[in-house]
Amino acid sequence: MTVKHATFTLERVYPVSPERVFAAWADPAAKAGWFTVSGGEHSLDFRVGGREITTGPHGDGRKLIADSRYEDIVDNERIVYATSLSTDDVLATVSLTTVLLEPEADGTRLTLIEQGTFLDGQEEPAWREQGTGCWLDALGKALSAV
Template identity: 80%
Template sequence: MTVKHATFTLERVYPVPPERVFAAWADPAAKAGWFTVPGGGHSLDFRVGGREVTTGPPGDGKRMVFDARYEDIAENERIVYSGTLSANDVLATVSVTTILFEAEHEGTRLTLIEQGTFLDGHEEPSWREQGTGDWLDALGKALPV
């Protein structure tokens, strides 16, 4: 049994105001468009105490489930959530993520800080950092300019 702890910070600058970037996280249809994989499931109750559950597509051989609880939301400024990632009902990670939205010139600087506990080699910190960066890039492509 092994436990790894890791923290990473990712930054992106998007050419739209913070309100638009924040809305892409808060609106269930908008978030499903950039956060989920094709064929995967997604539900979002975006409020303090609300949950977000994302599942991998059926038939991929693994039943991946990301289950998050929103701990703090400051509209257009900050989102904090705790989450777990499981594969085939085996817990792989537990994490706390903070997302900051800051106006910068005529756009938004998004800073994401994740603190994770990675269990028994089911996921590596570098995999999570890469995947998180990929969906931040997908968010950038989904934002209407």
């Protein structure tokens, strides 16, 4: 039995207002467009105390389940949520994520800080950081397509 703790910070600058970036997180249809994987399911109740559940196939055929609870939301400025990630009902990680949105020039600087507990080698911190970076890039593509 092993436990690893890791924290990472990712930043992106998007050429749209903080209101547009926030809306891409808050609207269920918009978020599903950049956050979910092919063959997955997504539900979003975006409010303090609300849950977001995302499921999808793992590369080896197992089922991934991310279950998040929104702890703090400040419109157009901050989102804080706690997530447990399981693979076929085996808990892999528990994390706390803070998303900060700040106006910058003609756009928005998004800063994401994630603090994670990684259990029994089910997931590695580097994998999580890479995957999170990929969906922040997908968010940028979705924002530029609108």
